[in-house]
Amino acid sequence: MDSVRELISPPPFLLQPPQAKIVACLRRQGPLSRTDIADITGYSRSTITTLVNELTDAGILEEMGDGESSGGRRPRVVSFRSDFGYIVAVDMGATGFDLAVADFNAVLLERVSMPIDVRDGAAPILGMLHRLTLEILERQAISPEKIYAFGIGVPGPVDFAAGILNAPPIMPGWDAYPIRAFFRSTFPNAIVIVDNDVNMMAQGELAAGAGRKHENFLFVKIGTGIGCGIVARGEIYRGSTGSAGDVGHICADRNGPMCHCGNVGCLEAIAAGPAIAHRASEAALAGRSAILKKYYEQCGGQMTAVEVGRAAAEGDKVANEIVRDSGYIIGEVLAGQVNFFNPSLILIGGGVSNIGLMFLSSIRSGILTHSLPLSTRHLRIDTSAIAQDAGLIGAAALALTNVFSEER
Secondary structure (H helix, E strand, C coil): CHHHHCCCCCCCEEECHHHHHHHHHHHHHCCEEHHHHHHHHCCCHHHHHHHHHHHHHCCCEEEEEECCCCCCCCCEEEEECCCCCEEEEEEECCCEEEEEEECCCCCEEEEEEEECCHHHCHHHHHHHHHHHHHHHHHHHCCCHHHEEEEEEEECCCEECCCCEECCCCCCCCCECCCHHHHHHCCCCCCEEEEEEHHHHHHHHHHHHCHHHHCCCEEEEEECCCEEEEEEECCEEECCCCCCCCCHHHCECCCCCCECCCCCECEHHHHHCHHHHHHHHHHHHHCCCCHHHHHHHHHCCCCCCHHHHHHHHHCCCHHHHHHHHHHHHHHHHHHHHHHHHHCCCEEEEECHHHHCCHHHHHHHHHHHHHHCCHHHHCCCEEEECCCHHHHHHHHHHHHHHHCCEEECC
16 A cells, blocks of 8 residues: 555654554564464454555565464464664663663664763753764664654653653753654654653553553552552553652651652652651661661661661661551552552552562552452552563553554
């Protein structure tokens, strides 16, 4: 079809509905035989053959070997042509980012990690991303014109349709910054997709993690802040303005500390990484824990949740109390989400999720104690198996789904 063969304008490339259905099927399921595609899409085998041939002629798809035999000759398997185009995936947190270039099958070709402080502002950090991307492309011998999409996860509320941050509490200088325009000047063929970092992680679980087997689940990131990615009916749910899942600013204690958002007693101010570290530092300085004092001195007074987890692993009573309290209050707040949303899976990720099994156990306890029995009957609560890569995988997956658009 002409709409496939004339892929000369920048993305999103326009596909007719049957072609778009095949592309979406392969993106969701991975390499498939023509018979498998016919069974999943409901199109006849002859129609699938015609459509696949058109997409292959356009350089989008290719045959990549034989699949599993069901008794006869082994069928040829169809997949995306890996060098059709490339994408850039970015997983940005408050204190660092991961950057990767991936091929059209979402295989990460090269990745780098860098420490940052998002409070430094948009221009210097995006400039660093820009420079590192060009360096990777040079090493991989990829032209910037072959970059068809950027997927960028950021630690703040995002207006998804506009691709801009909306008054992010911990990111001064980022509000409404034109991230898309920043990259389009060098990468003219690239779509730039910006989303909240925890949504990207949830997308990663949906694409390649435990979420593949669940239609309705939550991904909770616990780090400098606390956020929740919501997957409903197999898709990311962002809400009317893109701020769905901001559980870190649910009030967990009316008499609690002031949060950087301006409210009092937010979950984030009580149980996120900095709050855990602050409680531990106070205990160390007050002489209530020799082990915490040891770690406080070793890190020059810059305690983090990591040191608290280490102290807890050594059996320190105060550290264990801090870990238990923090996990339990997170669980209490998540119980409200369980009663409201009734997910079948809750995955815990982010840097603080690694401070010990007691933390996860306390989260589970808080959820199960305060949720209705029916809502937790089939609920699994676990840490993310792909936590370190979930954001990058999700950014790549989301970017790739936006390279094509369906003709309407």
